[in-house]
Amino acid sequence: MDTMKKDPVCKMSVDEDEALSTECDGMVYYFCSEGCRDVFLRTKACKLPRTSYDLIIIGGGPAGMTAGVYAATLKMDALLITKDLGGQAIDSTKIENYMGYDFITGPELIEKFKYQLIHSYYLNHLMSEVERIESAGGGFLITTSELKKYFARTLIIATGMSRRRLGVPGEEKFQRKGVFYGNIQDVSFVQGEDVAVVGGGNTALQIVENLHTVARKIHLVSTTQLTADPAVIERVRGFRNFHEYTGYNVVEFKGDATLSGITVRKKAEKDELHIPVKGVFIAIGLHPNSSLVSHLVEINERGEIVIEPDCSTSRRGIFAAGDVTNAFGKRIIIASGEGAKAALAARQYVLGLRRKSS
Ligand SMILES: Cc1cc2nc3c(=O)[nH]c(=O)nc-3n(C[C@H](O)[C@H](O)[C@H](O)COP(=O)(O)OP(=O)(O)OC[C@H]3O[C@@H](n4cnc5c(N)ncnc54)[C@H](O)[C@@H]3O)c2cc1C
The missing domain is CATH 3.50.50.60 (FAD/NAD(P)-binding domain)
Structure with a gap:
């Protein structure tokens, strides 16, 4: 019997035998964390889902998840939107170069990152794909694949890299079938x-x-x-x-x-x-997933988002971190460090906006 359910808040797949649950209006709902359950109950009470945040982080690989943990510890009003949690790191069968571990597998390391993000420190998160980013109202309007819209005063782009395809007949047809x-x-x-x-x-x-x-x-x-x-x-x-x-x-x-x-x-x-x-x-090989913001920020000849040492881009309010950027070194520890930097810089930016408007 299929025991997998969707968390109604973040849309993550959870196992009903292990997940936290709540009964509401005669229905049972399952959650990835206490944080999502709290959000659900609060939203039910005020009947309005939130769509506007100070910061939206796009991408849930090492860069985005670390930015998320930093944003949570900095008590920022933030949302992480991602297609998956883990990014490329989940595919690594042996990691021998992440500090603190002589050896760890990608899935094991990502489980620890995930625990920090949604249990130790809760950050609002949504499992979805961002399809469009436009500038609007002194910030940015994001459209997801479900055509839901979210507004943020500042963004961290941590969309990493995707594998190149050969582009030959039969490749699409046999994907995951060989x-x-x-x-x-x-x-x-x-x-x-x-x-x-x-x-x-x-x-x-x-x-x-x-x-x-x-x-x-x-x-x-x-x-x-x-x-x-x-x-x-x-x-x-x-x-x-x-x-x-x-x-x-x-x-x-x-x-x-x-x-x-x-x-x-x-x-x-x-x-x-x-x-x-x-x-x-x-x-x-891999190519950077920068097309979401290629109309908004400077991109180099390799398709990477060009960043300054504080992860800011050529567009005020947009920060970027990890493999999608021109930061030197495509590694988990580097992407994580860049994610941390981007969150600190985004916080400075939001505080600056608040000072200006007060
Ligand atoms: C097979 C393999 C083995 C590796 N082994 C090691 C190793 O041993 N040690 C090491 O240090 N590094 C290793 N790496 C490299 C390391 O995994 C990457 O440097 C690191 O994952 C980069 O992190 P990132 O967060 O920048 O991007 P990614 O890990 O690429 O994560 C990007 C995230 O963004 C999401 N995303 C992308 N587009 C969208 C969108 N439009 N909307 C919403 N979400 C989106 C993705 O779903 C993903 O969650 C390995 C990589 C591979 C492929």
């Missing part, structure tokens, strides 16, 4: 099967390392020579089930209901090769 992006936690469906990994960097080779005891054959398809760390390349080339196709492009994904193979072609050659595989893991 085609995956980056590392995934559960690879049991390719146990004893042939698989392909696309890419030649550290992420692609980390996937090969994760798969080499699970899959039968691993075909690595890379358009260029491998760019991963030499020690990793050497280790991977020693795997007996590893087959390398360097200088090849994937030109098509094939199958019926699920993926059955890929077609590859060597660069500048006509002949195509069909490789039967049950799963393909694509790791060809």
